[in-house]
Amino acid sequence: MLEIKNLTHYFKDASHPLYQDVNLSFEPGKMYAVVGESGSGKTTLLSFLAGLDTPKQGQILLDGKDVNKIGLGNFRRDDVAIIFQSYNLLNYMSAYQNVKSALSITHSKHVGDKNYILAALAKVGIDEANAMKNVQQLSGGQQQRVAIVRAMLVDAPIVAADEPTGNLDAENSSAIVELFKNLTRELNKTVIIITHDQNVAQQADVQIQLADHQFKAN
Numbered sequence: 001m002l003e004i005k006n007l008t009h010y011f012k013d014a015s016h017p018l019y020q021d022v023n024l025s026f027e028p029g030k031m032y033a034v035v036g037e038s039g040s041g042k043t044t045l046l047s048f049l050a051g052l053d054t055p056k057q058g059q060i061l062l063d064g065k066d067v068n069k070i071g072l073g074n075f076r077r078d079d080v081a082i083i084f085q086s087y088n089l090l091n092y093m094s095a096y097q098n099v100k101s102a103l104s105i106t107h108s109k110h111v112g113d114k115n116y117i118l119a120a121l122a123k124v125g126i127d128e129a130n131a132m133k134n135v136q137q138l139s140g141g142q143q144q145r146v147a148i149v150r151a152m153l154v155d156a157p158i159v160a161a162d163e164p165t166g167n168l169d170a171e172n173s174s175a176i177v178e179l180f181k182n183l184t185r186e187l188n189k190t191v192i193i194i195t196h197d198q199n200v201a202q203q204a205d206v207q208i209q210l211a212d213h214q215f216k217a218n
């Protein structure tokens with residue numbers, strides 16, 4: 001379980017904190033949507049949960065262990081996979097090679113298992129012919145499906161996504177979130193998505209609203 005304990009953060013002025021003494025837990029097998037007005041601190045929160053930055057006060061714990069004790073480098077490599085709005089696939093490679101190289105970097109036991117990778121891509125609607133094409137020949141929705149498979153198949157228990165449907169139309173975006181949700185349960189991941197899209201947020205198991213220096217989960 002991923003936990004936030006007594007988190008307080010401000011950038012310049014301690015008397016105007018972005019968050020003040022907040023606590024929150026994220027369970028495996030659940031998808032969380034982080035929502036809030038522009039400037040409410042969604043991206044900053046994700047940067048703490050993904051080990052990219054450290055809050056001024058408080059702790060981020062994974063299974064009871066402070067991520068600073070795990071080491072932020074180790075935490076980022078072993079425990080977190082990140083998905084970006086712009087997919088961030090390696091654009092000189094095929095979909096298959098993109099997933100395979102992520103499994104290789106993270107020393108996954110599935111790295112040599114071509115059928116395993118192709119089956120995962122097929123499940124999200126990328127057939128073998130598309131899996132072997134250069135990713136630049138795929139549509140935006142298809143590329144985001146590849147990015148999701150890539151993040152979900154590595155062993156990391158946490159998947160963090162910043163506006164993963166920001167570049168997609170409503171239909172594609174709903175399909176992508178449904179896919180996320182199914183994979184979250186199937187692979188027992190903790191998935192945390194920042195979104196401005198109310199429809200996306202409503203598909204999550206838990207919505208976390210950032211407002212007035214606090215987090216409200218419902």
Ligand SMILES: Nc1ncnc2c1ncn2[C@@H]1O[C@H](COP(=O)(O)OP(=O)(O)OP(=O)(O)O)[C@@H](O)[C@H]1O
Nearest residue numbers: 011012018036037038039040041042043044045196
């Ligand atoms: N490195 C920084 N130095 C100073 N202020 C920062 C820094 N990063 C973010 N901020 C400020 O902290 C606040 C929260 O920023 P953050 O990007 O987390 O908000 P957000 O909710 O993700 O916004 P948006 O929806 O517009 O992306 C903003 O007022 C921003 O200007």
